[in-house]
Structure formats: C-alpha cells, structure tokens
Amino acid sequence: METNNHNENITTDLLRSVGITKGFTVWMTFLLIALGACLYAYSIQLSTGLGVTGLRDYVSWGMYISTFVFFVATSLIGMLISAVLGLSGAKWITPITRIAEIIALAFAAVAGLVIVSDMGRPDRLINVFIYGRFQSPILWDVTVVTTYVAISTLLLYIPMIPDIALCSKRLTNAPKWQQLTYKILSLNWKGNAKQVATIEMAVRILLILIVPVALAIHTVTSWLFASTTRAGWNSTIFGPYFVSGAFVAGGAAVIIAMYFFRTNYKLHEYITDKHFDKMGKLLVLVSLVYLYFNINEFLVPAYKLEKAEAHHLHELFTGKYAIMFWLAQIFGLILPIILLLFKQMRKALPMLLIAISVFIASWFKRYLIVVPTQEYPFLPVQYVPENFIVYSPTIIETSVTLAAFILVLIIITVLSKIFPVIPVMETIHEHDDNK
C-alpha cells in the first residue's frame, strides 16, 4: 500500500511538467520571435548569396562549419550516457538518460540544417545525393549524421513508450491533439510480458548499435579536416581528439539542462546533488582525456615546427588568435578540471556556472580548429583583397548561427513539454527494486 502511494507520488511529480503552461507559452513566443528575426537574416543570405557572410576564397569554412562540428560533438553525449554508462550497469543515470537523449537528438538534427545554411544554393542539396562520391568524407558524414539522428530518435522513443501510455491514461485533460499523439505513439502498450521483452530487446540492440555509429559520426566529421594536408588538420589523432572533446561539450550541455529542468520542473527529489556530483566527476574524466589529446595535438607539431605548422601554432599561441585560444583552453579545460576536483564545486549552482563556461569555450575551440589555419593558404593568391585573408563573421552570419541554437532550444523545450523528461516507469521500477 505504501509502495503504491509512493509510486503514485512519483507519477504525479514527473508528469507535472507535461502540458502547456503559461511559462511555456511565454518562453516559446520569445524563442519563435527570435527565430523569426534570425530567419529573416537567412532569407537575405538566400536571396543575395553567401557574399553576405564573411566567407571568402581563403576561409570558406567559418562560423557555420564550426557550429556544425560543435553540434555534432554535443550530440555525442547521448551515446556516452545511455550506452557506455548504461551498458556498464551504472544505475544513477536513470533520471538523466532521457535528457541526454533529447539533447543528442536536438543537436544532431539541427547539425544537418547547419550544413545546409553553409550552402550558397541549398536548392541543389539533392546533388549531394545524386553525385555524392563514395570516396568523399562528405558523403560519409551525410550518411552517418542521418543514421545517428535515426538511432537517437528510436533510442529516445522506444524506452519512452510505457511513459507515453501512462500519459495517455493520466493526462485526460490535455488538448485533443496531444491525447491523439499519445494514443498513436503508445503503440497499444499494455505492459504485458511480451511487450516488455520486445522493448528490452530493441533497446539493447540500439544501445550496442549507437556506440560505433556515434564514434563514427564524430570521427568522420574529424576526417573532413584530417583527410587534407593542411596545417592544424593534418593529424592522425583527429578522430579520438574530436570524440573526447565531444564528451566535454556534451557533458556540459547535459549539466546545464539538468539544472534548468530541476529548477523549472521542481525535480529536486529526482535530479539530486548525487547526480551533479557524478556528472562533475564524469566531466573531469572526459576533460582529462581531452587534455591529453590536446597536449598531443599541439606538442608534437610544435616540437617539429614544420613551416606551415609553425605559422599556425604561432597564430594560436602568441599571434592573432592567442587570446581566444588561451581563454578557450583555460575556461574550457584547465579551470574546470581543477575546480571540479573539489567536492564543494560539484554542487548544482557551481556546476552550472562551470558547465556554461565549458560549453561556450567548446564552441570557440571548434572555431579555432576550423578557421585560423585557412587564413594561411597553400598557394597564396596575387593581389588578394584584405577581406579574403582575414575572416570576420558578419551580423547576418551570426544571426543564422543563432537560429540554429534557437532551434535546438525549441526542440528541447517542446520535447520536454510533451513528454516527461525523467523516465517515470523506470524510476518506479528502480524504486521497487531498491525496496
């Protein structure tokens, strides 16, 4: 009897956030207006061409591609938490698996759109598929991003089916369309043994499948760079370098999301200090791995100091990009590692601040990987105009990039409002198991 009561409480608690509230409406209106403004900027780019951006012959991959890399990176966290930790039997992840999956799906899906925003003629997108070459990392990237979005969708959806059925049963006051969505998506869920077995099987396959695909998605993204001979990109460890950096960015994103869901949806009982503590330790771990790859990535070429590499490294360490570079390294890597070693720092609020700093620094880190080396071309062009050599993103370009971030927020907000952000049935089961 007592258990039943408790389960009832859990269900009510976790379903409370579902549904359209005033706060949601205000927040969504704000996001949509901001998105509209940014889309206006995109319409200018669409009708005038990529000339409205700072992209020129030298630097043809700028903010957009940096953001693409950043989004793909962030989305990898879904795999780390659900699959790596999940399969290794870590129990504490239950309340944050769905948050991680939502983040993975939102960032991966929008990453594809970011690529389109980097195209002068998006109406020719179809040619990528018609004339795509098996030899080109670009085709592999398109393939693997699409696959990852598909797996992430399934991995978000399938474990959620019991919860959707629950919503369908409980939220009888919800608007018609919402109820209909639940009814269709709950797939006639009764919770009988056969259905439970089917879901367990499907999730198990997905969890195994997502590990190589997630590693592939970011490794292939790194190959877009590493398969050239350009200084700063010409590296054999770019794959693991990117993957380890991805976990840092994604980890930070999950911590930020955890904080906001916990405060806004009053989930203090479910997302506890223990979870922040664990995520803090996880962030230190992945940051240390990333630091290791950073040292490799800079120390080895800096020791050899081959001509183009030398120029590139000087620009980063002491030249034009030095301030951005050192800020990104200190706030994105070194300080977080040191701070998070202290127990007091692994509490919700300090973690939020650290995570925000890591998240922002991670974006700049991608910018530093993508842009500076392009300003030093293999074959210098005669009489190049100044704005070909120095890349500076325009306002339009920045707005279109912002649009991508806003879109991610919209997806996360909508998903977290239609569905419970914490797995209800799993939480109940775990609670029962603990008894």
Added chain:
Amino acid sequence: MKQKIYFCLIFLAVAFRLSAQLWEVPEDKNLRVSPLKFTSETVKKGEAVFMKNCTSCHGMPTKGDFVKLVPSPGDPSTVKFQAQTDGALFYKIATGRSPMPQFKDIVSEDDLWFVISYFRSFNKDYVQPAIDNTKQYVSSVKAKFDITVLTNEKKIQVIATDTLNKPIKGIGIALFIKRYFGNLPLGEERKTNENGVALYDIPKNILGDKAGNVELIAKLNSEAGDYKKSETLAIAIPTSKPSLTQQRAMWNIGFKAPIWLILSYSIVVLTIWGFLFYIVSMLGKLRKAGNDN
C-alpha cells in the same frame, strides 16, 4: 674604367628592356587590311572566337579584368589596341609573343579577322579601310587534297588536284598534327611539284592513340586560299595510357570509386540500417502484442 663598364652595362640593360617592351610589326604587315567587310555578323563570330580563346587572359573587353601578367595583356577595347592598324593587330595575334600564344595555326585567318572586327565594335570612331580584294583565291571547290603515307620512303604525301583530277602545281601546303591546344606544324611549308605532290618527313617522336593514329591537317597557303583537309593516319607512336579518370580511383566520380570502398561503405550502411528496420518492425509486433491479454 670600372665605372664606365658599369655605365655601359646599365645602358645596355635599359636599352634591352625598352626594345623588349616594343613589339615591332614589319611595315608590310602593318599596312595589311582585312579581305572581309566588318559587319554585325563578323562581330558576332569574332566574339565567339574571343570567348573561346582569349578571355582567359584578356578578360571581357571594356571591363578591364584581364589577367595580371607581365607584360600586361591589356583590354582590347582600350587605346592600346585601338590605336593600332588592323594589320598590326592581325600580325600580333597571328605570331604572338610569350606569354601571348601564337594563334596562326590554332584558328583560321578568317577567325582572326572576325576577332579584329569584334575589337573594333568597341571603337565608335573606327572606319574600316577599303577591303583587300586583290587576293586570288584558289577556290576551295577547285582544290582537293589527298593525304597518304608512303611507308617505304617514310614520308607523308599530299597530292593537290583540281575538280578535273588534274594536279595543281606550285602551291604552298603546310602540314600540321592536331594536338590538344592548337596544331603542331610538321616542318616548313612545301610547294607541290608538277605532279601536284608535296612530301613531308614522318616525325619520329609524336605520340598517337592506341593504334598510333593522329589527325593530320593539310592547309593551303593562306595567300592562295582558305582550304584545309584533315585525315587520321597511323604515323605516330602507339601509346596506350588510359586516362587517369578511366580506372577506378579515389579521385574519380562516384561510380568509379574503388570496389573495396563501395563494398565497405555499402556493407556498413546496409548492416546498420538493416538493424534499424528490424527494430521498426519490432514496433509493429509490439503493437500486436498489446492485444494478447
């Protein structure tokens, strides 16, 4: 003493530079005039020739967007070009001066006049001088060339005959081999003998296709008329170098990717998506299983 030598050297260097900049045209060539009347039609044809052969360096006339070479190609609509006689322009285009290519064997004489007429369309003050109708063409209907190989003598033979199959004697014929850019002259122009025959040595070091074929072009001396005949003959060294894009290679189009690459890509993609479709099918079963109880 030393100073004087330096002085002389500098003087010579400057003189040399000046002469290098001057592009002299022989007097008779300078006075040469077009045998064609310039009309809007010749302008149009000239534009086509220009677009195909010249824009890459000279840019679009009036735009000044010529390539920055030394010496400068210049914009054909400017005084630099327009102040010269038609004959001078003709001479310069025909003979070239590095890096300006020599076009006389690449495009026909008529084409050169067309281009000049196109240049002149940018000059409102231009009045065409009286055309040159002194030329006696051996009309192309009357002349006929026969190009054959004399294997024993290791010669190429061109026989010029008229419509009555009578040999034409004493006309100049130049022989060329067609290459990627323009035509390669095979020695000097030869005059036909009383049998209408002109003989040329077979070159030893010319690369042909798999069967050793090359296209030969016999051209009537331009003073005599505007006739040419081409013939494909196996006189070159057979070379069988499949073009770099013929085999499967990393740099080729998608369909010509290396087999191992297509296979590994397809196997991986099909496996993963196979699993995904399997999982989607499991969802169908899940739905049915709901009716079990």
